Amino acid sequence: SSGINAEYGESSVMVLKNMVSFEDVDDDLEDEIREECSKYGSVKKVSVYQEAQSEAEDAEIVVKIFVQFDKTSECEVAVNSLNGRWFGGRSIVATLYDEQRYLRDELSG
Numbered sequence: 001s002s003g004i005n006a007e008y009g010e011s012s013v014m015v016l017k018n019m020v021s022f023e024d025v026d027d028d029l030e031d032e033i034r035e036e037c038s039k040y041g042s043v044k045k046v047s048v049y050q051e052a053q054s055e056a057e058d059a060e061i062v063v064k065i066f067v068q069f070d071k072t073s074e075c076e077v078a079v080n081s082l083n084g085r086w087f088g089g090r091s092i093v094a095t096l097y098d099e100q101r102y103l104r105d106e107l108s109g
Contacts, residue, residue, distance in 0.1 A: 015095055016065040017094075018090050022063055024063075025063055040069070050064075
């Protein structure tokens with residue numbers, strides 16, 4: 001089996017990390033991501049999650065972008081296409097995300 005599936009088996013949810021910095025998050029981001037990911041399949045939902053890495057006021061904030069596709073096969077194609085791709089000077093990390101956790105709104109995994 002391929003490496004991306006080792007952790008979860010199949011999933012229709014992908015998480016993108018290192019795509020944008022906290023400063024780059026704006027109202028257009030979800031639409032841009034949806035448009036970009038629509039090349040790979042039918043996008044059901046895009047969620048932008050900003051995760052503080054500690055309780056400190058000046059904690060680093062990591063932006064994770066979750067994309068839920070209609071089919072697991074579409075999600076796999078997206079992960080394979082986007083992982084390691086350069087976007088605005090940053091190298092994207094794309095991985096599958098546990099669908100059940102996503103549906104329970106557990107986004108800090």
